[in-house]
Amino acid sequence: MATSLGSNTYNRQNWEDSTKEKYGKECKICARPFTVFRWCPGVRMRFKKTEVCQTCSKMKNVCQTCLLDLEYGLPIQVRDTSLSIKDEMPRSDVNKEYYTQNMEREIQNSDGTRPVGMLGKAQSSSDMLLKLARTAPYYTRNRPHICSFWVKGECKRGEECPYRHEKPTDPDDPLADQNIKDRYYGINDPVANKLLKRGTTMPHLDLPDDQAITTLYIGGLGEDITDSDLRNHFYQFGEIRSITLVQRQQCAFIQFSTRQGAELAAEKSFNKLIINGRRLVVKWGRSQAAKGTDVREGYSEMGTKLEPVPGLPAALPPPTGLDHESPANYFNLDPGSSPAAMNLSLPPPPGLPNPPPPGFGPPMFHPMGPPPPPPMGLRPPGHIHYPSQDPHRMGAHASIRHSD
Incomplete structure (x- = not known):
């Protein structure tokens, strides 16, 4: 030696x-x-x-x-x-x-x-x-x-x-x-x-308007920075509620108990945080409501804008002049008509002697199934008849025989 x-x-x-x-x-x-x-x-x-x-x-x-x-x-x-x-x-x-x-x-x-x-x-x-x-x-x-x-x-x-x-x-x-x-x-x-x-x-770090946000995002951790390294640095600014490490993304989320501690940590660490020789990125976290709003508006959970996928068909426009929420439009009636008027305009279903009187039960529903469409001569002009409205094609007779 x-x-x-x-x-x-x-x-x-x-x-x-x-x-x-x-x-x-x-x-x-x-x-x-x-x-x-x-x-x-x-x-x-x-x-x-x-x-x-x-x-x-x-x-x-x-x-x-x-x-x-x-x-x-x-x-x-x-x-x-x-x-x-x-x-x-x-x-x-x-x-x-x-x-x-x-x-x-x-x-x-x-x-x-x-x-x-x-x-x-x-x-x-x-x-x-x-x-x-x-x-x-x-x-x-x-x-x-x-x-x-x-x-x-x-x-x-x-x-x-x-x-x-x-x-x-x-x-x-x-x-x-x-x-x-x-x-x-x-x-x-x-x-x-x-x-x-x-x-x-x-650049400087702007404070978020939501006072409930007390979480800081720390990026660029690498593989040698641990939970204890972050805690040893950030404990001086205030009480830490939790530290979440995401090794796959090489980032961490540090949540403080108070907003004052989070603001002090962001001010003292932004653009000057160096741990184990690595310069780390410090940003404010976002609330869950803001994340949900961003996703609905075309943003991912990480805040990046989602680009439209090419080649997908566009959404079909709804039929003009029809409101599927209102049953009056199926029979070309005035939307302001009363349920009794709507019920009287329908022919009685087969097998029943008389239609139920107005005011008893739902006007558009019957125990024997949906009513058949009116004859072609009684249909108002401009009305569209869909094959799915025909009770004979919907298994109505099979259900009646089974019930008998």
């Missing part, structure tokens, strides 16, 4: 010696010489090197190479604007040297891991920083530069050329004009301005 540890230490020391150059260049901020590291991050990537010294990097808590914040991965201007930090670092050579010496002494007295100056006094984070924070490495910045010979049409290396064969950026694009000092001081940074505009236009 000791031999392996010594071998790893030796290899690490050799790697550091091969990538660093002691006091090779001056810092682009304080102009003091510092140890420069130079390395290649991967295959077909351009070589990277440190641009500022460790003192300037620790004063702003930024990377020595890309000058992005070490905690959020954002430009300094975005971080300072979100945290309302006013940079008071001097710009002149004499004052800058004096300020740097004092800050270096403060860094040595501290543990060296926490930021100093105005950034060290900032206590809380910002919602905008949590929304814009980068959670994955951005390898695009390691791409090689554009080949100037290819732009002129004179590159003869072909695929062996270590530079990019792409069209250069439009010179009118504001992202093409970047200055390392402006990025460090947090002024006139085009990348920061782009991110700040994105932060102001980011």
Whole structure:
């Protein structure tokens, strides 16, 4: 074990010696010489090197190479604007040297891991920083530069050329004009301005009108997030009534006991909820009444609109002039006629001497079966006779003989 540890230490020391150059260049901020590291991050990537010294990097808590914040991965201007930090670092050579010496002494007295100056006094984070924070490495910045010979049409290396064969950026694009000092001081940074505009236009979660809704939808769980992980995060906002995990859809439904707890959880978690390295989707749930309305109006239970199936026949329109709910229309009578008038207009059924008097029993129904249709001569004009109305074709005689 000791031999392996010594071998790893030796290899690490050799790697550091091969990538660093002691006091090779001056810092682009304080102009003091510092140890420069130079390395290649991967295959077909351009070589990277440190641009500022460790003192300037620790004063702003930024990377020595890309000058992005070490905690959020954002430009300094975005971080300072979100945290309302006013940079008071001097710009002149004499004052800058004096300020740097004092800050270096403060860094040595501290543990060296926490930021100093105005950034060290900032206590809380910002919602905008949590929304814009980068959670994955951005390898695009390691791409090689554009080949100037290819732009002129004179590159003869072909695929062996270590530079990019792409069209250069439009010179009118504001992202093409970047200055390392402006990025460090947090002024006139085009990348920061782009991110700040994105932060102001980011979507927000509207509160549902139904006050009975206390459920939040959590999407994008994956397979490594469990019920306990969700409970450990959401218990701080209020009492949780139930947590329902749907592994097939990789989502969960968290129901709070109070509407106030659900609103607080939605406000603190929307677009900034990260559990086990995964950014999760937070939305409001819907009531059962809203789901039923959406389904009747052509929406599924998940809220997606249902498209019509091609090739299916359309619904047949009802017959014009006929109302199947009213029996008067079968005999072309006035819908306002009384039941007695409707009954008197019918001929007596066969086998009965006289029809039942008006007012006794239903006028349209008889114990011997449905009445036969009137003769053709007595039928009013425009009346339609359906074969199913004929009692001889409906098994009336069979039923009568069986009853006899």
